Amino acid sequence: SRQALAEGAWVLQAFAQDRQQALLDEIEALLAQAPLRHLLTPSGHTMSVAMSNCGALGWVSDARGYRYDALDQLTGKPWPPMPALFERLALEAATAAGFEGFRPDACLINHYVPGAKLSLHQDRDERDRRQPIVSVSLGLPAVFQFGGLTRSGPLQRTRLESGDVVVWGGPSRLAYHGVAALAEGEHGLTGRCRYNLTFRRAG
Ligand code: MD3
Ligand code: FE
Numbered sequence: 001s002r003q004a005l006a007e008g009a010w011v012l013q014a015f016a017q018d019r020q021q022a023l024l025d026e027i028e029a030l031l032a033q034a035p036l037r038h039l040l041t042p043s044g045h046t047m048s049v050a051m052s053n054c055g056a057l058g059w060v061s062d063a064r065g066y067r068y069d070a071l072d073q074l075t076g077k078p079w080p081p082m083p084a085l086f087e088r089l090a091l092e093a094a095t096a097a098g099f100e101g102f103r104p105d106a107c108l109i110n111h112y113v114p115g116a117k118l119s120l121h122q123d124r125d126e127r128d129r130r131q132p133i134v135s136v137s138l139g140l141p142a143v144f145q146f147g148g149l150t151r152s153g154p155l156q157r158t159r160l161e162s163g164d165v166v167v168w169g170g171p172s173r174l175a176y177h178g179v180a181a182l183a184e185g186e187h188g189l190t191g192r193c194r195y196n197l198t199f200r201r202a203g
Contacts, residue, residue, distance in 0.1 A: 010097040
């Protein structure tokens, strides 16, 4: 089912349901090549969410700022290529939400353990903001928060479950959003954690 969260933002409930194990297998293979790490924010805080990337470009943060980089600083090598399964899922989800021809060149892998959270932010490091962002949730559920184009103002909250896919485009592309501290739990697929994949056209 396709459900509008806001203008241009579509929840595709259980869209990835039958691909969850295959997605997790790919994630584990990717993380063996480009390990999860806790990045520093430009202000010097360590993020509670651990991250890695695959694809031509990877999102990174350090004292110099936020940016996309073709190299993993940790390994000195390019990020692992994006698996065909990932590209296909992102294209199918974008198409189902009305965005044609989505070709992501970056996939950020976020890893949450209980207590980890993502503060309210905008995604504005991508060049062409007419391209949507596709996000895929796996494992423990999360409370996703999103607002408008300014940091102040009311937030909507929605629970994202394993296998849910959300497509963010149009006016929602620059909406402020975040993830509340992950609740304690145990999931049959991932154990005591949540993964979120975000597919982007960054370059
Ligand atoms: C709304 N990740 O990686 S996914 C991020 O669950 C990020 O890990 C969250 O926010 C997570 O930047 C949320 C949903 C999402 C992703 C990108 C968006 C929502 C968005 C971009 C614009 C508006
Ligand atoms: Fe974001």
